[in-house]
Amino acid sequence: MTGIPFSHVTRKDIELGADNEKIFQRGLDYFKSHAVSRITLEDSTLHGRVRGSYDTYSVEITDTNGKLSYACSCPYEGSGCKHIVATLLTFLDQKEEILAKAHKNQTATQTLSEKLQLLDTTELIELLLLSLKNHRDWKQILLKTVIKKLEKKGDRSNITDIYEQQFRQLIDRVSEILTEHNEYGGGSESEQDEAFELLDDIVELFKQQKLTQQLKLELIDKLFFFYDWNNSGMEDMLLDTIYDVCEISTDWKYVIKKLSKTKDEYKSELIQKIKKEKLKENNSV
Ligand SMILES: [Zn+2]
Known part of the structure; x- marks a missing residue:
């Protein structure tokens, strides 16, 4: 049947x-x-x-x-x-x-x-790496799969550098989109959505403590670069992401430092708000 x-x-x-x-x-x-x-x-x-x-x-x-x-x-x-x-x-x-x-x-x-079964592990790895070269999406899938397997085995120290690779992969694509949108003063909605999702993935990696503090500051630097460029139409999303990854007072102080670089009224307001709400400082100015 x-x-x-x-x-x-x-x-x-x-x-x-x-x-x-x-x-x-x-x-x-x-x-x-x-x-x-x-x-x-x-x-x-x-x-x-x-x-x-x-x-x-x-x-x-x-x-x-x-x-x-x-x-x-x-x-x-x-x-x-x-x-x-x-x-x-x-x-x-x-x-x-x-x-x-x-x-x-x-x-x-x-x-x-x-025939593939006739190849040894080294040859298979070589083949796999070769297939990654021009296929970004495929690399994301591979990294996710490798991470899942390693997490299952429970050895976290072994995974740190893979998490970093995943982070770099995500941030590279986000930067590509942000550069384009800043250069042209905006861009396609589907790319905006893509950037939004990628940034979400990045925030998730930080929330789950999978990335180092150094990478967090690197991310904040990068996002501020595009935020200050101020021509992509995605500035709110960038600031939201920056706020989302901030946890400890060191993070917030770093954000204040970045906001203080150029004088403007809106940024001063943001700084005051951070001081009041995140750093619990009561004195204004
Ligand atoms: Zn039909």
Whole structure:
């Protein structure tokens, strides 16, 4: 009954999977007009690209032990849209070919896996490091994975330098975004969100005491550099981050020192507020 994913699917299943009869008919029309431009089977997920009247949609259908679950990027809110129907009908039509191709790919992956097992650890590490070179996101993922493994082993002293690497990785990307946004007086919202998330990750690292005091001061220096540049539109976010990493009075005094560098009324107010609220000094001026 289960066996090779999707091999059990029948036209009747597709009809039943459609949200209603009308949707099935529309999906059938799409299939007949060859609207499904690409279809691939990977493990137990069928991926399809379907041209609609306004846009092209991505369909993903997963076979879990014979039970199909659907996802489509179109706005239709019912369970099985016409794009899913069209993808499944296209699959039925090209079944032999698609399954053969999936099998071939699987065999290729298996062969590669067998060959990789012939390499020794040093060679594998070399390969891994080579793959990191131009893939920043991949490096973040790798660092996170390595840290998780090391944390599980419980030896914290072994991880300190990896935490620092993670910190540098995050701050480098933040700096890149902030430089660009300062140069152009702003930038894309998605990059702003990205910077916000990265800064959040950095604050979290400090809150969990994973980074040294020296790195904290380095971070404050860097953020003040961009804060004082004052052209990114992200100044509030920078100041919030600076405040978020401050814990002890030394931190706050350092922030006061940075704020005192240039005379301006707003900064003087900030300094007074820090003195009053964070350092519990009652005397003004
Ligand atoms: Zn759809």
